[in-house]
Amino acid sequence: xxxxxxxxxxxxxxxxxxxxxxxxxxxxxxxxxxxxxxxxxxxxxxxxxxxxxxxxxxxxxxxxxxxxxxxxxxxxxxxxxxxxxxxxxxxxxxxxxxxxxxxxxxxxxxxxxxxxxxxxxxxxxxxxxxxxxxxxxxxxxxxxxxxxxxxxxxxxxxxxxxxxxxxxxxxxxxxxxxxxxxxxxxxxxxxxxxxxxxxxxxxxxxxxxxxxxxxxxxxxxxxxxxxxxxxxxxxxxxxxxxxxxxxxxxxxxxxxxxxxxxxxxxxxxxxxxxxxxxxxxxxxxxxxxxxxxxxxxxxxxxxxxxxxxxxxxxxxxxxxxxxxxxxxxxxxxxxxxxxxxxxxxxxxxxxxxxxxxxxxxxxxxxxxxxxxxxxxxxxxxxxxxxxxxxxxxxxxxxxxxxxxxxxxxxxxxxxxxxxxxxxxxxxxxxxxxxxxxxxxxxxxxxxxxxxxxxxxxxxxxxxxxxxxxxxxxxxxxxxxxxxxxxxxxxxxxxxxxxxxxxxxxxxxxxxxxxxxxxxxxxxxxxxxxxxxxxxxxxxxxxxxxxxxxxxxxxxxxxxxxxxxxxxxxxxxxxxxxxxxxxxxxxxxxxxxxxxxxxxxxxxxxxxxxxxxxxxxxxxxxxxxxxxxxxxxxxxxxxxxxxxxxxxxxxxxxxxxxxxxxxxxxxxxxxxxxxxxx
Numbered sequence: 001x002x003x004x005x006x007x008x009x010x011x012x013x014x015x016x017x018x019x020x021x022x023x024x025x026x027x028x029x030x031x032x033x034x035x036x037x038x039x040x041x042x043x044x045x046x047x048x049x050x051x052x053x054x055x056x057x058x059x060x061x062x063x064x065x066x067x068x069x070x071x072x073x074x075x076x077x078x079x080x081x082x083x084x085x086x087x088x089x090x091x092x093x094x095x096x097x098x099x100x101x102x103x104x105x106x107x108x109x110x111x112x113x114x115x116x117x118x119x120x121x122x123x124x125x126x127x128x129x130x131x132x133x134x135x136x137x138x139x140x141x142x143x144x145x146x147x148x149x150x151x152x153x154x155x156x157x158x159x160x161x162x163x164x165x166x167x168x169x170x171x172x173x174x175x176x177x178x179x180x181x182x183x184x185x186x187x188x189x190x191x192x193x194x195x196x197x198x199x200x201x202x203x204x205x206x207x208x209x210x211x212x213x214x215x216x217x218x219x220x221x222x223x224x225x226x227x228x229x230x231x232x233x234x235x236x237x238x239x240x241x242x243x244x245x246x247x248x249x250x251x252x253x254x255x256x257x258x259x260x261x262x263x264x265x266x267x268x269x270x271x272x273x274x275x276x277x278x279x280x281x282x283x284x285x286x287x288x289x290x291x292x293x294x295x296x297x298x299x300x301x302x303x304x305x306x307x308x309x310x311x312x313x314x315x316x317x318x319x320x321x322x323x324x325x326x327x328x329x330x331x332x333x334x335x336x337x338x339x340x341x342x343x344x345x346x347x348x349x350x351x352x353x354x355x356x357x358x359x360x361x362x363x364x365x366x367x368x369x370x371x372x373x374x375x376x377x378x379x380x381x382x383x384x385x386x387x388x389x390x391x392x393x394x395x396x397x398x399x400x401x402x403x404x405x406x407x408x409x410x411x412x413x414x415x416x417x418x419x420x421x422x423x424x425x426x427x428x429x430x431x432x433x434x435x436x437x438x439x440x441x442x443x444x445x446x447x448x449x450x451x452x453x454x455x456x457x458x459x460x461x462x463x464x465x466x467x468x469x470x471x472x473x474x475x476x477x478x479x480x481x482x483x484x485x486x487x488x489x490x491x492x493x494x495x496x497x498x499x500x501x502x503x504x505x506x507x508x509x510x511x512x513x514x515x516x517x518x519x520x521x522x523x524x525x526x527x528x529x530x531x532x533x534x535x536x537x538x539x540x541x542x543x544x545x546x547x548x549x550x551x552x553x554x555x556x557x558x559x560x561x562x563x564x565x566x567x568x569x570x571x572x573x574x575x576x577x578x579x580x581x582x583x584x585x586x587x588x589x590x591x592x593x594x595x596x597x598x599x600x601x602x603x604x605x606x607x608x609x610x611x612x613x614x615x616x617x618x619x620x621x622x623x624x625x626x627x628x629x630x631x632x633x634x635x636x637x638x639x640x641x642x643x644x645x646x647x648x649x650x651x652x653x654x655x656x657x658x659x660x661x662x663x664x665x666x667x668x669x670x671x672x673x674x675x676x677x
Contacts, residue, residue: 031448034524035455042412042458049405052398053368061375064389068099068120068181071386072149073378076120076181083378086387088149096120098176100146100183102167117165117386121146124183129171132157146171221572222585229565229593233600234348236557237341240604245331248549252327256320259313266306273302328642330546332635333615334553337607339633343434344424346442347607351599354417358410365406372399407468411461415515419457420445421603422516422610429614430520430631445519456518456525460511467507471500509609516610520617535616546612554605558597565593 033039056062060075067077072088074080077097082090103116123144129135139145139153147156148165156162174183341347376391391398423445431437438444449457478493510529513536517528536543569589615636622628630637 031452031522033452033455034518034522035453035459037455038459038462038525039455042408042454042462045405045408048401049368049409052402053364053371055398056368056371056375059375061371061373061389064374065370066180067097068118069374069389070099070120071117073387073389074120083387086378086380089378089387091120091149093120096122098122098124098181098183100124100167100174102146104172104174104183104185117148119146119148121183124174124176125171126175127173129167130169132162132166132169135166135171221569222588225565225569225572225589226592226596228568229561229589229596232561232564232593233597236561236597237348237600237604238338240334240338240553240557242338248327248331248553252320252549256316259309259316263306263309263313266302266309270302270306327545327549329542329615329636329639330549332639333546333608333611334550335635336611336633337604340425340428340607340611341604343428343437344441346440347421347424347603348600350417350421350442350603351596354413355599357413361409361413362406365402369399369402372402404465404469407472408461408465411464411468412458415457415461415464415511416449418512418606419449419453419515419519421606422512423448423519425607425610426516426519426614429611429618429633432629432631448519452522453518456515456528459525460514464504464507464511467500467504471497471504474500512606512609513613516613519610520614532613535613535620538620539612539616542612542616546608550605550608554601557601558594561597562590562593566590 063078064075067075069075070093072091073083073086074089074091074093076093076099079092079094080090098121100119100121101116102119121144123142125138125144125146129138129146133156135146136153136156139147139156145151145153146167147153147162151159151161151165156166159165172185172187174185176182177184372391374389376389376395378387379390379392380386381388390396420442424441427441427444428434428437474493474497478490478497481489481493510533513532514525514529517523517532517535518525521528521531523531566586566589569586573585615632618631619640622630624630624640630640632640
């Protein structure tokens, strides 16, 4: 066989192998499972979280929380086993289903729990009991003994232990809580005092009562204003594409004019000092030399400020000059994002779905945490002598495992939202004929996420967890040491917290783009993060412009929603002449409206970021020629065409300059001293 033919065939095989190994961006093609080991790890972790819940149920922690238990370790409403070393344990409380506290208002504000002795009783006192004779009569008539078990009911009035083993007189009327069988006083004045102790900014009890009364009287208005904020947020996401250009150019103009005005004022102050400051200085010189030095330092400070402001203004003007095209790109992206919400209206439901999922998980997490608080071995409190249940030995680390689960699973739910939105936007962008979009791109994106990319989401959320947990620990240490640590330690703690916060924000942004790259290319998290990072670095100035201007425009949108809702609240609350009662309802409405606006406009921000990544990929791998047609929207196409026209004009200008320079080089004067032959 000819060796040349062999060598050529081997070269072709190498080229084919290189072509296969070289990965290209293939939107919505070649789906495969990504980061499967991380999906298995996350599944095992979730099984561990469920096992903790099962452990608390099996060991009786859940029953003790729901049914309650007394100060001797007996669970109310059931037969109990004897606890070694604890007297009055192992009692049969089948008929005693309610927990009664001898002093329900004895609350430990620091530990946030009731310090009173607890007993299991068969009936909560429904009327006030003022004397021990009343306690005796209540026990004899209803069969519900409100003193400790070893005391006989008919001897309550004459027993010496009645002051410590019987409830504090007078016993307020109470009723059992639904589900949690605790006798709770009907008059919750002591809990109101606890709330007042927590809310330290309220010094006058009457002020707190008036504020609460204002909320109760305005609850319909508060609900209506919250619905208004929700409606305004949904409308703003659709119409922001029409007002984004105006907002961006108003913002740009205000920044430039503000910088010019500030610089002019500083130079005017410095010139005024130079003209009139010398006369003042000569007069002051005769009185005190120190004041002259102060005046001279003031003049130098004004000069430094004016020069610095001038440099800042020049740099700002140059940035605005060179980045005006990128500002136009931001406007175009906002315009296309508005179209995305019109074609994909289910995107507006994403904040509701995510909030509902987080709410369900947080309720489950809090319940299991409460179960853990009543799980473990019985331990007698040395200070109060009451029996408590605590996790000891290796079991105490279950709480830490549960805490890590709170952060990781919460971040996982948020990451699922980002991946779902990214998948839907990618489908919209890379579908040339928008009439051929799937019936429900959001549901299609959810199905792709569940089928292929849960491992990628688990890995990305775990990376955020690794950064967030140390920051939360440092914040806890800083709060615990507040007022005790020295200045150096406080500065180091704050520096570490700030650095971890910045790292978390950067990783969040990179993760979001990695999810978008995974939605496009179906690659693993690390590969997607690397590819997205390369794309972002290649478009660094565009990224900076979009983030700076886009974030500020969205912030203005949030402020617009909050101020509109607050103004409507002032108009609706105007009928109340006591203006102090406006405060708490307006605060509640403003906080809720800002939260709603933040949730909805955060979805808009994700859409803009994913659109930009798709646009950057589109312009990198396509040029509009046959076979490499653009996928982008008409608004982005107009931006690309205007940019190309500008580049062609610049190139023509450069070519003319080169032609003029070359013609000038060819026509040179004859050197002196030479003659023709």
